[in-house]
Amino acid sequence: MKRRSRLTTIGVTAAVAAAVAACSNPADGADSGSANATAAGADEELSIGFFGFAKANSFAQATWAGIQEVAAENNATATFIDSNFDGPTQVNQLQDAITSKAYDVVIVQANDGTAMVNPVRQAVAAGITVVVEFTPVGGDYSTAEPQVEGTITIIDPPTVNGEGLAKMALDACPTVTDGDCTVAYLQGFENYPLDAARTEAAVDALEAGGVTVISNLVGGYTADTGRAAMQNLLQAHPEVDVVIGSAQAIGGAAPLAEGKNITFVGNGASTQAYEAVQAGRWYGTYALPEKQEGAKAAELGLAAARGEDVPESTVACEELTDYDCLGTKETLAGKTADYSD
Incomplete structure (x- = not known):
């Protein structure tokens, strides 16, 4: 409403x-x-x-x-x-x-x-x-x-952003019964107040949704930091099902998951994020x-x-949107991004 x-x-x-x-x-x-x-x-x-x-x-x-x-x-x-x-x-x-x-x-x-x-x-x-x-x-x-x-x-509001990311991740899970789905949330900046509020809101919503949550990795806002976080994630938690992070970080992380059954949710409305969602490589992106x-x-x-x-x-x-920024393949159909990473 x-x-x-x-x-x-x-x-x-x-x-x-x-x-x-x-x-x-x-x-x-x-x-x-x-x-x-x-x-x-x-x-x-x-x-x-x-x-x-x-x-x-x-x-x-x-x-x-x-x-x-x-x-x-x-x-x-x-x-x-x-x-x-x-x-x-x-x-x-x-x-x-x-x-x-x-x-x-x-x-x-x-x-x-x-x-x-x-x-x-x-x-x-x-x-x-x-x-x-x-x-x-x-x-x-x-x-x-x-x-x-x-x-x-x-x-x-950053907490609304975090809850939206969690909602898309829960929708992307193959199953959420008995904690069968494992979701990794890659933080942006570790000590950034906005990120802290967004991370807490996302983790709370994910845990309330019944999934296993990993939230101790920092993905940052570049492809390089996202790639490094994904390498550490795959070593420690190869069972991960869904990964959330900034669109830039997911851009670096996603190529490491080729051949694995891992789904991605980005946070950003870049050209690259739109294309990844529209092509089915990512489940969604928070598209402000x-x-x-x-x-x-x-x-x-x-x-x-x-x-x-x-x-x-x-x-x-x-x-500014008719889809509350929840950018899935369906909601982003026919739309173009504002900027490129």
């Missing part, structure tokens, strides 16, 4: 001091002291700063492509600020941007959603329109609702159309900065 998006006006009030906002406790949830910028005119050129995961990451590049297209069509410029997957670097970059007043709109794809709470609060207090994209900013990874007052969110999400983030941010009412919260997989 679809959740209704609440409307918020990112409008015209005076900004509270950034120093006060910075003292707020991230655990308190929504900030009650945020404020918004004076709305820009329709003919005024605006600037977007995209604080993405990493320029070298194909997923972030898909987001960036969507942002650039919308910026070009809506009298705006866009800049990719590259943190290269480093949380503290990203925090410093956003704080520098606030000080320099470099951007009217910032789109935050947080490496560490908890660490970004205070700088995001400071950005809102400074009158910058803030769109939180993909990763929640706050301590709760199970919700798409804003956790910092005054922000706009377009998010697929990330370029569309980036475009939507830019669209919402620019509209809000110009004084329009926009949804406060958008659940990406509900709003």
Whole structure:
């Protein structure tokens, strides 16, 4: 059942001091002291700063492509600020941007959603329109609702992502009676808060589904790390039936399973993942159309900065797909991917 998006006006009030906002406790949830910028005119050129995961990451590049297209069509410029997957670097970059007043709109794809709470609060207090994209900013990874007052969110909650991966893996199992199916979940980054929440949700759902779960291997986000994890998995657990991992990791892992009765579930909407599912080499992939999400983030941010009412919260997989991101051969039939790994 679809959740209704609440409307918020990112409008015209005076900004509270950034120093006060910075003292707020991230655990308190929504900030009650945020404020918004004076709305820009329709003919005024605006600037977007995209604080993405990493320029070298194909997923972030898909987001960036969507942002650039919308910026070009809506009298705006866009800049990719590259943190290269480093949380503290990203925090410093956003704080520098606030000080320099470099951007009217910032789109935050947080490496560490908890660490970004205070700088995001400071950005809102400074009158910058803030769109939180993909990763929640706050301590709760199970919700798409804003956790910092005054922000706009377009998010697929990581726990929902994990549960979706588990659902496809359970469907892919030849049988789930008496733990007969063994599913390996290859983690992304071992100490990454988003990955920790997604992994826990996936493992809980798999165990509730009655399968045997292996979740102590890190597959990462490259073909090389996926291949290394698969080698270790096959040595320790040759009986594995289904393997879940990032689309990049599964791209490296799957060739090692040739001739074996192993099914794969990816996490990503790349060209390679779509082709693997459509050709029947993988059972499915969690297919969030990330370029569309980036475009939507830019669209919402620019509209809000110009004084329009926009949804406060958008659940990406509900709003941007008709298949809740569960990309099986059936649901991806006739569809094309947003990006390539």
